[in-house]
Amino acid sequence: MLCLRRLVRQVAKKNYEKAKSLLEPLAKRGAVEAQFNLGLMYEVGMGITQNHGKSVYWYQKAARQGFAIAQNSLGLAYLNGEGTLQSYEKAVHWFEKAAQQGYAVAQYNLGSRYAKGQGVPQSHKKATSWFKKSAHQGNASAQNNLGAQYLFGRSVPQSYEKAMYWFEMAAQKGEPTGQYNLGDMYAQGQGVPQSHEQAAYWYKKAAQQGHTPAQNNLGVMYIKGEGVPQSQVIAAKWFILAKMAGNDKAANNLNRVQKTMTATEISKAERLAQLWLIIRR
Structure with missing residues (x-):
């Protein structure tokens, strides 16, 4: 002792x-x-x-x-x-x-x-069983994966409502993929009334943690002004960050939006992206 x-x-x-x-x-x-x-x-x-x-x-x-x-x-x-x-x-x-x-x-x-199917024959039934055990103990990654099992109906009856439940459990714990998936559910109105505001909220939560698909989707919402004020500069900022992490969709979106931006706007977006990286360190 x-x-x-x-x-x-x-x-x-x-x-x-x-x-x-x-x-x-x-x-x-x-x-x-x-x-x-x-x-x-x-x-x-x-x-x-x-x-x-x-x-x-x-x-x-x-x-x-x-x-x-x-x-x-x-x-x-x-x-x-x-x-x-x-x-x-x-x-x-x-x-x-x-x-x-x-x-x-x-x-x-x-x-x-x-x-x-790594080291064992692939089995969504066994995967779901273990995800459930872990999720019920509060493991956020398992909660997100269990949500995905319900979303796609892998070994369980397909259910947007149950997918939504587990994504939200994971998202509330700060799990970035869960936040991204929850944002998708709100964006598409799956298992919940469609809400661009809620979609943008959860995409931003995930984006701030460096989740590149969320950064790309958030950028698209800024382009369209859905759930957030329309801003090409902020959109480009998120596209830049996602592109830097290797997201091809964001790279294509950045190329398109920059064609409609002034040199000053592009420079501002680049500065905002660099500032985000500095703060995140």
């Missing part, structure tokens, strides 16, 4: 080297939380040199003791090939270990593998 209190104090002081010196002996003696936290420090380079290989080593130690958070982190390492050879099958193995313990993030990750 005394060592744990000392560790917490060192982390609070951002004395990560000291925290590492406290964690290492505990981890070597088999303390599962110490093993996980040491792995985390190596993964993110928390006050020490980032080392994914050492991160995986300690995650494996904790995961084999049944520590759900470490099992999920080890699954992510295999999924992304960080510190180990990439393997969807091994990622699924560890996600399932953690998911079966009720760990919501792992349930979402496992559902995503079934949805994409």
Whole structure:
């Protein structure tokens, strides 16, 4: 207990080297939380040199003791090939270990593998089942994905109302794709009365987080003056930002709108985009 209190104090002081010196002996003696936290420090380079290989080593130690958070982190390492050879099958193995313990993030990750057919045969039924388990625990990403299952009727009866419900749950938690999807529902009047104002509101929420489809759609709304005051300059700002992130639709929209703008307006839009990037940093 005394060592744990000392560790917490060192982390609070951002004395990560000291925290590492406290964690290492505990981890070597088999303390599962110490093993996980040491792995985390190596993964993110928390006050020490980032080392994914050492991160995986300690995650494996904790995961084999049944520590759900470490099992999920080890699954992510295999999924992304960080510190180990990439393997969807091994990622699924560890996600399932953690998911079966009720760990919501792992349930979402496992559902995503079934949805994409990565490491397992594609199964929207199993994907939906895991998304539901995670969503009911409040995981925003799972709530968004569950909304998409209802929107497209994948393994569940198609329902705009249920899609709307889950998108809103995710959006209210700040999940950008959920905010974008909720904006789409309002824009198209699916499961809710059409409202350009609400569509623009949610697109803007997602756009401010760097969601490029939302940035593009928000730009279109500024072009048309739907739900927002008409402004080619603001529209171009959002198109510029989305284009910079590789959104082809935004690049095409920017090319079209710039043909009707003055040089002064184009320059202003570019300055606004640069200012947004500076503030976001």
